Amino acid sequence: MISASTIKRNTLGATALVLLAVGLAHILPPHWLFLPVMLALGACLTSFRRVAEIVDRVRQEKCDLDEQLIQSQKLAAIGELSSGIAHEINNPLAVISQEAEWMTHLLGQPPLGDQPELLEVRDSVKQIEKQVDRCRTITHKLLNFARRMDPVYQVEDLSSLVADMSILVEREAANRDVSLIRDFPADLPGVCTDAPLLRQVILNLLTNALQAVGRGGFIRVTARQCDPGHVEIRVEDNGMGIPKENLTKIFNPFFTTKEPGQGTGLGLSMCHAIVDRLGGRIGVESTVGKGTVFTVTLPIQSAGRA
Ligand SMILES: Nc1ncnc2c1ncn2[C@@H]1O[C@H](COP(=O)(O)OP(=O)(O)OP(=O)(O)O)[C@@H](O)[C@H]1O
Ligand SMILES: [Mg+2]
Secondary structure, eight states: OOOHHHHHHHHHHHHHHHHHHHHHHHHSOGGGTHHHHHHHHHHHHHHHHHHHHHHHHHHHHHHHHHHHHHHHHHHHHHHHHHHHHHHHHHHHHHHHHHHHHHHHHHHTSTTGGGOTTHHHHHHHHHHHHHHHHHHHHHHHHHHHHHSOOOOOOEEEOHHHHHHHHHHHHHHHHHHTTOEEEEEOOTTOOOEEEOHHHHHHHHHHHHHHHHHHOOTTOEEEEEEEEEETTEEEEEEEEOSSOOOHHHHTTTTSTTOOOSOTTTOOSOHHHHHHHHHHHTTOEEEEEEETTTEEEEEEEEESSOTTOO
């Protein structure tokens, strides 16, 4: 991140060089005057170039922050709307589920129980129960997504937190012949964060990565301190990648490219909302056919703590 002190340091450096040049101009004989002039010119040019670079970077950071803000506002609005709908749907779902259970019970009673044509009715009732379960999973995810997340901050060991989550997908990865690579430096500082929320983020990213890579692929999870105040967690895979036109949509609730019943499209929007809440940022880079990298940057000392 660019601070006022970076600009000040550059300007001070250039001023010091110009002053040195002026000093030299007083000491040196006239035919050596070109030396301080060149020195002063060089210092000014370098300083201008650096300031121009800094301005560009500041502009880029502002664009990123604006995008982040728009996404957060969008998610908050959708979250509120969808939690209302989820509440409304939950009640009729509960009634359908109870009725289906009652029907199953009745169908098992003699003399009905032995009639072969009732097998089809039983199958239909099972199907109703299965679909009700599916809807319930979606409404729960939605309610979870919209729930006000008030993080409870504690200093956490990031390496073990990320390692714990990767253990959860280890077996599935081994079944699919996917290598799970972990890389954490020993000197990673403790991070003041909400562990259960952060675990959800990492598990979602790992699950997505696992679903994206084919047999023999890899998932690499790394964590490092990226600047004095921040840590960065990267989840990288060499899976199918994300087409450019989808990169702007993947954090939207319900955006999914998975088969019906395979994904609700709420995983990444949940990750975005959580990371936002924790005062961090989530980013993605992807190349179709090569793979994807999700990066979560978090403050070491949370804004929620003094
Ligand atoms: N590592 C990845 N590689 C390729 N595509 C990805 C990756 N992670 C996410 N995606 C894309 O982003 C979409 C949205 O992901 P998200 O986690 O929000 O929902 P989902 O995985 O489809 O469903 P679920 O709600 O079960 O998580 C995915 O359907 C997929 O197209
Ligand atoms: Mg997902």
